Amino acid sequence: MNKVGLLLDQLHRAETRLGAEFRRVAGREAADQEVYYVCRDLARQCDERAAAIRRLGTRYGRSIAAPSGPGPLRTALTELRRRASCLLGRQRISGLLLLRDLRALFLAAQAANVAWIAVGQLAQALKDGEMLTLVNGLHKENLTQIKWIKSKVREASPQALLT
Amino acid sequence: MTRPRSDDDRIADIWGPRTPYAAGERWPVRVDRFVPGLADEDVDRWVPSACVLCSNCCGMDIAVKDGRIAGVRGRAVDRINHGRLGPKGLYGWQANNSPDRLTRPLVRRRGRLVETDWDTAMNLVAERSRRALDRHGRLGLGFYNTGQLFLEEYYTLAVIARAGLGTPHLDGNTRLCTATAEWALVETFGSDGNPGSYTDIDTCDTLLLVGHNVAETQTVLWMRMLDRLRGPDRPRLVVIDPRLTPVAREADVHLAIRPGTNVMILNAILHELIARDRVDHEWVARHTVGFDALADVVRDHPPERAAEVCGVEAADIREAARIIGAGRRLVSTALQGVYQSHQATAAAVQINNINLIRGMIGRPGCTVFQMNGQPTAQNTRETGANGSLTAFLNFQNDEHVESLARHWNVRPIDIPHWWEPTHAMEIFRFCEQGSIRFLWVLCTNPAVSLPELHRIRSILDQKRLFLVVQDAFLTETAELADVVLPAAMWGEKTGTYTNADRTVHLSDKAVEPPGEARADLDILLDYARRMDLRDKDGAPLVKWSTPEEAFGHFAAVSRDRPCDYSGLSYAKLRDRDGISWPCNERFPDGRERLYTDGVFGTGADYCESFGHDLETGAANEPDEYRAHDPAGRAIIKAAHYKPPHEPVDEDYPLQLSTGRTVYHWHTRTKTGRAGQLQDAAPRVWVELNPDDARSLGVAEGDLVRVESRRGIVHGPARLTGIRPGAVFVPFHYGYWDRREAGPRTAANEVTRTEWDPVSKQPIFKVTAVRVVRVAGRRAPAPAPEAGRVPAAGAHTVEGRTP
Known part of the structure; x- marks a missing residue:
């Protein structure tokens, strides 16, 4: 059984979920322009990482399917969510909702983090230098995303909870 | 040495006669002067000062005649300008004498602003501050200041907001002009300071x-x-x-x-x-x-x-x-x-x-200038009245915070330092979501200068937000206020300020402010007393009552920091023209150039910040920084290019950038009240490339509409050498001097709400727009002639009735 492929599959799933989570939060936090734009950028980073994982999968004989794009219903929902969040963004509750979203993002990002750690170890054990360089670079990007989420949590918590 | 003197018209001849010089020579002196109707000997007094209409801070003398400012002349000995003044410096002082200065406090009664006395106004400000504190906590208050106060005022404001009220919500409009200068210096060199x-x-x-x-x-x-x-x-x-x-x-x-x-x-x-x-x-x-x-x-x-x-x-x-x-x-x-x-x-x-x-x-001859926009922007950064800690201290460094707390005699935990102080765009966001209920705007005009104005107006106009505006004039923002506090201007108060090359000037009070207008420092000190702000031993938190004392306190806090003022005093600044910081025992005459030994301010115990990821703005962790x-x-930080978040498309095919013209400053609060400057550039205009204009059917002077996804602005077209696909609109033209209602003319009607993730500076230069011709030419575009750059191959559209 191709355990390398299984692990890559798992990592791919984690990155795909994280990307979807960034998109979802961007939509829900459209009134907070920084969260909105950064989350959209970070979602794209996740897409690119997922694509890199698929290419790695091919090398190890595992064909990983690319996630399907959003259907028309999902696209309409996303737009609806964006508009709703712009209205909700004028309510004080929006601070708490942001914290909840950041928590969900953090968990999704950590799931990817753990998977990257495992894949990095694997690359070393396999003595696959090319894979190791690739994994190190992409894992670092994932860690920077986590750093960003932590920055936002630190910044947003007092305002959301005390006012 | 000959000293050419120039009484030339600085409107038509913006930069005046040339005085060429070679590398290594001293820049020749040329004294510019504008004291209408008076010879030097007719002037009662000359008061040394420096210009406050850009980040250069040229040394100038204020001419006083019969208790009023009567003109200015450049100071030949000043290291910044060697006697020269630009158009804004030469003519801008006339705003001080404008008949529509605010002379009494105003409060809103039944929807209208009415005159009142200081006691009533300040009691109301204090009462509403306390109400916000009681109901919403210290994070329910915010302060939005400027790049044009003096060091002493910024410092006092920082102490009041951070140690007194304990709110991190204090920032300046410097966020719109020099935040990136600050952060570019911090990210590379570890600390602010050119x-x-x-x-x-x-x-x-x-x-x-x-x-x-x-x-x-x-x-x-x-x-x-x-x-x-x-x-x-x-x-x-x-x-x-x-x-x-x-x-x-x-x-x-x-x-x-x-x-x-x-x-x-x-x-x-x-x-x-x-x-x-x-x-x-x-x-x-x-x-x-x-x-x-x-x-x-x-x-x-x-x-x-x-x-x-x-x-x-x-x-x-x-x-x-x-x-x-x-x-x-x-x-x-x-x-x-x-x-x-x-x-x-x-x-x-x-x-x-x-x-x-x-x-x-x-x-010598080798450096980078991350320029400042406003004259005193450097001081708001030094004192921590913007989104940083006082004296370039690092909020993630416990020893730094403890040292600041010792100076202020408060507990470290009293100074909000759980995260970077709140930036201006976030302060307005908190006002929008209703978590800030008390906002004090000092000497700035967000109702015209912030992006996406319909949003900003809707935020400032909320009933649940108590808005205090402190200014010399009834600006567009002041008109939305609950309390308006009349402030003294430059020349009417004493204080220091520092330019883009770290040169500190002292500006002495030359004349009395009009009516009951008060120095900004006095207003802040009054507020601190009414709020009864105390240190940890129960003594008054703000321990000074004059600008000179405030300066001394800040100088002590800044000791051993990059912006070391400890060797500076009012006496020294009166004695010598313009001294650069750091000024201390080691550099008693100031240090002209930093990093001469190739040692930068990046040491983990010394640096102002542990830095950020340039793409997302994620803050580096202290341990991570210390480890490396x-x-x-x-x-050296690298960055990949990324396209803008709002690219041009079929609907909005052009890219708008906004900016300044030579004759005006910000929202023309001052320059619009100086006749020469206002006449030189009286109304908004829209700069287009001739090829773009041709395809839009627009000729020079035609009235056009610039539309974005956020708003519309109107103005006559001017065809210039701007590159194809780009549009430029100056951002100075709000509504305070409009005699009748008309179409929108403030460039920020169309700009959008987005900011750089590291410096948090709003983006004014990349907005997707379309341009639509509204009407034929009524008159030539009112854009400045003297500063005009004729387009190569400019043309007019033929066959159109004017």
Whole structure:
């Protein structure tokens, strides 16, 4: 059984979920322009990482399917969510909702983090230098995303909870 | 030495007569003067001061006649201007004498602002502050200040807000103009503060100006550059700017890039410098970290790729890099074209990188200027009245916070330092969501100067928000206020301020403020008393009552920090014209140039910040920084180019940038009240490239509408040398002086709400718009004639009835 492929599959799933989570939060936090734009950028980073994982999968004989794009219903929902969040963004509750979203993002990002750690170890054990360089670079990007989420949590918590 | 004196008209002849000089020579003196109707001997008193209408802070004397300001003249001995003044400096003082100055406090009664006395107004301010504190806590209050107060006022405000009320919500409109300068310096050098001196212009052999229309934004600095450019050993000049500015017309190479492509063009130049090995490897190895990562990133940015993205010729990029690589004394500068674009900090840092890999910092003629916009922007950064901690202290460094707490005699936990202080755009966001209920705006006009004005007006106009505005005039923002506090202006109060090359000036009170208007410092001290702000031992928190005492307190806090004022005093500043910080025992006369030993402010125990990821703004963790302590080496940070978040498309095919004209300052609160300046540029205009105009059917002077997804602005078209696809609208034109209702003219009606993730500076230079012709030409476009750059191949549309 191709355990390398299984692990890559798992990592791919984690990155795909994280990307979807960034998109979802961007939509829900459209009134907070920084969260909105950064989350959209970070979602794209996740897409690119997922694509890199698929290419790695091919090398190890595992064909990983690319996630399907959003259907028309999902696209309409996303737009609806964006508009709703712009209205909700004028309510004080929006601070708490942001914290909840950041928590969900953090968990999704950590799931990817753990998977990257495992894949990095694997690359070393396999003595696959090319894979190791690739994994190190992409894992670092994932860690920077986590750093960003932590920055936002630190910044947003007092305002959301005390006012 | 001859001293040419110039009483010339600084409207028609903006930069005045040339006084060319060669590298290493002293810039000749030329004294500019405007004291209408009075000879020098008719003046009662001359009071030494410095101009407050750009970040140059030219030394000037205020002429006083019969208790009023009667004019100004440049100070020949001043190191900044050697006697010169620009149009705003020469004429702008007349605003002080304007008949519509605010002279009494105003409060809102039944929807209208009515006059009242100070006691009533200040009691109301204090009462509503306490109510916000009781109901919403200390995070329910916010302060939004300016780049035009004095150091003493900023410092007092920082102590009141941070230690007294304990709110992190204190920032300035400097967020709109110099936040990126600050953060670009911090990210690379570990601490704020421009490394160089204006005398570096006197000795350089190469100039690189990026998004810096110095001819209009800092006219006197441009006079200095122009005198070198007309001198016997002309420096080479490379200009990066989408517009054919007066600066670009002097350039050896002008790269008229698409707006929003700064990182791409700078990476391509770095690519060329590295590919052609114009790198000082030994210096880089000894004094920097991060070169290899930079080389990796710029490898993907060859001139051909940049040419395509930026819309310029690859050969021109190569030629620009060749000039920069051949220079032996390189001065690079940046301003709003960089700071107000997306990827602002990432781009500004690449300019630092150019000088770093050339090993050209800390020597005469070799430096980077991350320019400031406003005259006292440097002081709001030093004192912590913007989004940083006082005296460039690091909020993530416990020892720093403890030292600040000792100075203020409060507990460290009383100073909010759980995260970076709140930036202006976030303060307005908190007002929007209703978590800030009390907002005090000091000497700035967000109702015209912030992006996406319909949103800003809707925030300021909320009933649940108590709005205090402190200003000299009834601005568009003041009209929305619940309380308006009449403030004294420059010349009517005493204090110090520091320019873009760290030169500190003292400006003494020359005349009394009109009516009951009060110095900003006195208003703040009054507030601290009414709020009964105390230190941890129960003594008054604010322990000073005069500007000089406030200065002394700040000087003590700043000791041993990069912005060390401990060797400065009012007496010393009165004795000598303009002294640079740091000024202390080691540098009693001030230090003209930082980093002369190649040691930067990046040490983990010393630095102002542990830095950020340039792409997301994620803050570095203290442990992470300490583990790789650069320990005095400059940090080279690389960045990949990213396209703007709102690209042009079929609906909105043009890119709008907003900016200044030479005759005006911000929302014209002052310059609009100086006749010469207002007449020189009375109304808004829309700059278009002639080819774009032709395809839109627009001729010079036609009324057009600029539309974005957020709003509409109207103005007559002016055809200029701006690059195709780009549109420019000056942002000065709000509504305070409009006699009748009409279409919107403030450029920020159409701009959008987005900011750089590191510096948090809003993006004014990249907005997708379309331009629609509304009506034929009524009159020539009211744009300044003197500053006009005629378009190459300008044309008019034939067959149109005027």
